[in-house]
Amino acid sequence: MQNIEAQVNEYLQVHTNKYYFSGSVLIAQNGNILISKGYGMANYELDVPNTPQTKFRIASITKQFTAMAIVQLQEKNLLNVNDSISKHIPDYPETGKQITIHHLLTHTSGIPNFTSFPDYEQTMMIPSSVETTIDKFKDKPLEFTPGEKYSYCNSGYILLGYIIEKISGKLYETYLQENIFQPLEMKNTGYDHYSNIIKNRASGYYMTGNGSINAAYIDTSIGYSAGALYSTVEDLYLWDRALYTEKIVSKASLDNAFNPFLENYGYGWLITEIFSHKVVGHNGAINGFVTNIDRYINDDVCIIVLCNNGFSMINVISKDLAAIVFGEKYELPKERTAIKVDPKIYDAYIGEYELAPNFIITITKENDQIFAQATAQSKVEIYPESETEFFYTLVYAQITFVKNEKGEVTELILHQNGQEMPAKKIK
The missing domain is CATH 3.40.710.10 (DD-peptidase/beta-lactamase superfamily)
Structure with a gap:
């Protein structure tokens, strides 16, 4: 006990x-x-x-x-x-x-x-x-x-x-x-x-x-x-x-x-x-x-x-x-560290991604920073761990941007609450 x-x-x-x-x-x-x-x-x-x-x-x-x-x-x-x-x-x-x-x-x-x-x-x-x-x-x-x-x-x-x-x-x-x-x-x-x-x-x-x-x-x-x-x-x-x-x-x-x-x-x-x-x-x-x-x-x-x-x-x-x-395995939340990347790569990620009907994640860029905003929620900055992987600091969640064979961004994956939730790029 x-x-x-x-x-x-x-x-x-x-x-x-x-x-x-x-x-x-x-x-x-x-x-x-x-x-x-x-x-x-x-x-x-x-x-x-x-x-x-x-x-x-x-x-x-x-x-x-x-x-x-x-x-x-x-x-x-x-x-x-x-x-x-x-x-x-x-x-x-x-x-x-x-x-x-x-x-x-x-x-x-x-x-x-x-x-x-x-x-x-x-x-x-x-x-x-x-x-x-x-x-x-x-x-x-x-x-x-x-x-x-x-x-x-x-x-x-x-x-x-x-x-x-x-x-x-x-x-x-x-x-x-x-x-x-x-x-x-x-x-x-x-x-x-x-x-x-x-x-x-x-x-x-x-x-x-x-x-x-x-x-x-x-x-x-x-x-x-x-x-x-x-x-x-x-x-x-x-x-x-x-x-x-x-x-x-x-x-x-x-x-x-x-x-x-x-x-x-x-x-x-x-x-x-x-x-x-x-x-x-x-x-x-x-x-x-x-x-x-x-x-x-x-x-x-x-x-x-x-x-x-x-x-x-x-x-x-x-x-x-x-x-x-x-007595099963579990992990303490990981300490995540942002790396420096060329802010120009953010341009390809800007747009709207549909996580569910009437629930959109909007990605924007301001002053060489990248932000995510979900429907009915506040806009928050996300930080790069790699050129395609980003993390939040206020919640334990991450975003991975997915590209097709042509190098075009087609969707993002939201990693949160033990789930991987794909969101197709619609705009």
């Missing part, structure tokens, strides 16, 4: 000192907490440090609580996951007859994801009732036949929250408090209303070339049942413990929730393997926050990482912490 704690502290201090990790971490094994600690600041303006009691927006970790509420209602025979959504939302358009609650839970509904709409950055700041949010996507055509494909969809989880309210006759947040949080004594978990005074609530940040900036405002009514909750690492550990019992729902219902459907997604959980150990987990991202909970259910290991720097490498950090626990 002491060795694990020392390794974790060394690892996270490097991330904190070099790459601005800011958050709280809890690691437990066989019912014993090995480490529960805060790093960085909950509020940089007031110099308030993060602690295990700091409350973070948990973003899409919210979905597992929404899914569990649906499972509870099914156990009470108030719905069936095979019901069409039209059964519970009669005024939903005709497509609602094809879509089941199961489709919503597993991201297989075909409904367009409203947080990917072009106007989302503007509308996210405006308070919205659940009905108004649903109006944004309900009349749009389905992207595929329900059940045919997996496509991550916040819209579906908004509809689930609405169904919970319709069936229970209670506000979504009230239902969760009465049926999950209070029974499990999760006293530091709730719906993150911006106007409420919530003690120990962290502020959300991003790192830029000029230091920390406050994350853009988002009204939490937008996240609703897809991403509006806050919690602490300690409360989420209470949640982990409860999921080994039948305090909330039966074992049969839990087993079904943890059953992987298309793309290994269950009911609010992603079921995968890391280091040949089964893990039931989920991550989240919302303005200024990234979060992750991984439950290695055959090993009784739980790793929870909640960050209030939106650029923190949540996937890499969570996986490396698991490596420490399981």
Whole structure:
């Protein structure tokens, strides 16, 4: 245990000192907490440090609580996951007859994801009732036949929250408090209303070339049942413990929730393997926050990482912490050194690269320096390690420019969070 704690502290201090990790971490094994600690600041303006009691927006970790509420209602025979959504939302358009609650839970509904709409950055700041949010996507055509494909969809989880309210006759947040949080004594978990005074609530940040900036405002009514909750690492550990019992729902219902459907997604959980150990987990991202909970259910290991720097490498950090626990190989973030190159080579890299639909990385050159700017993010300088390989200093990420046989730049590859993501040059 002491060795694990020392390794974790060394690892996270490097991330904190070099790459601005800011958050709280809890690691437990066989019912014993090995480490529960805060790093960085909950509020940089007031110099308030993060602690295990700091409350973070948990973003899409919210979905597992929404899914569990649906499972509870099914156990009470108030719905069936095979019901069409039209059964519970009669005024939903005709497509609602094809879509089941199961489709919503597993991201297989075909409904367009409203947080990917072009106007989302503007509308996210405006308070919205659940009905108004649903109006944004309900009349749009389905992207595929329900059940045919997996496509991550916040819209579906908004509809689930609405169904919970319709069936229970209670506000979504009230239902969760009465049926999950209070029974499990999760006293530091709730719906993150911006106007409420919530003690120990962290502020959300991003790192830029000029230091920390406050994350853009988002009204939490937008996240609703897809991403509006806050919690602490300690409360989420209470949640982990409860999921080994039948305090909330039966074992049969839990087993079904943890059953992987298309793309290994269950009911609010992603079921995968890391280091040949089964893990039931989920991550989240919302303005200024990234979060992750991984439950290695055959090993009784739980790793929870909640960050209030939106650029923190949540996937890499969570996986490396698991490596420490399981005695697997991992690496401390490497110290990278810029070399001198002829700035003229930057000219070939200038342009736009499409990483995903509506997500572009723009490369520019100013005063013999090269910059990268992703959609909705700040422009930051990148530094050469070679004539084609560049690195960021504010986040642990790298860019490789790829040329064809004619020497023309055709794409870049973004190396981040343990992934290699190609982006085709489109301009």
